[in-house]
Amino acid sequence: MSATPAASRPRRGRGRPRGGGAPAATRERIVAAASELFAERGFHATPMTAVAEASGLSQTGLLHHFPSKEVLLAEVLEQRDIRDLAAMSERHGGAARGWEVLDDMVDLVRTNAGREGFVRLFTSLAGEAVDPAHPGHEWLGRHHAAAVAAITTALGEAVEDGQADPDLPAAGIARQVIALMDGLQLQWLMDPQVDMAAHVADYVATVRARWGR
Secondary structure (H helix, E strand, O other): OOOOOHHHOOOOOOOOOOOOOOHHHHHHHHHHHHHHHHHHHOOOOOOHHHHHHHHOOOHHHHHHHOOOHHHHHHHHHHHHHHHHHHHHHHHHOOOOOOOHHHHHHHHHHHHHOOOHHHHHHHHHHHHHHOOOOOOOHHHHHHHHHHHHHHHHHHHHHHHHOOOEOOOOOHHHHHHHHHHHHHHHHHHHHHOOOOOHHHHHHHHHHHHHHHHEO
16 A cells, blocks of 8 residues: 555554554554454444544545455454464463363353453344345354364364263354354343353353263
């Protein structure tokens, strides 16, 4: 992207980086700004002009990287997925294996209970993105497919390690875990007294009692 002419750049706040820079770094700056604004103000209440200003870009410059707010939201959520996976990997000193992955799902739900803004963003997008024409449709498909694949693989590893019954229905359990997590988020948004992590932990314990060795 060519640099924005100085005359057309918005005035920068103190300490804000200039609008130029490598495309990858600029996208990272946009996503970071959008993450904060969406969580603070809500997705619908945050105009793209506010994201552009917080990123040190003109609106034209912002739209060059993200042509719509829905596309930007999908990237915000995808980057959140990446950071969550990195945090799990760091906690185990490498990739989790076997039953550890289900324990990680419980920890993730517990973490989400402390970031209501993010959960609201996810559930709002998920409800709209089932429409194939929605800009977030592909992201939602990748998100669920990756989660199901990761849990299915982990349960297969538990079988390989002799920690689970060979007849364990890995793919079915993986989809049940994801459905439980998504459904509990909706219930929790309606009633914050719902203990999402406790319910997921109970389900994991039930699965291990039935299929573990």
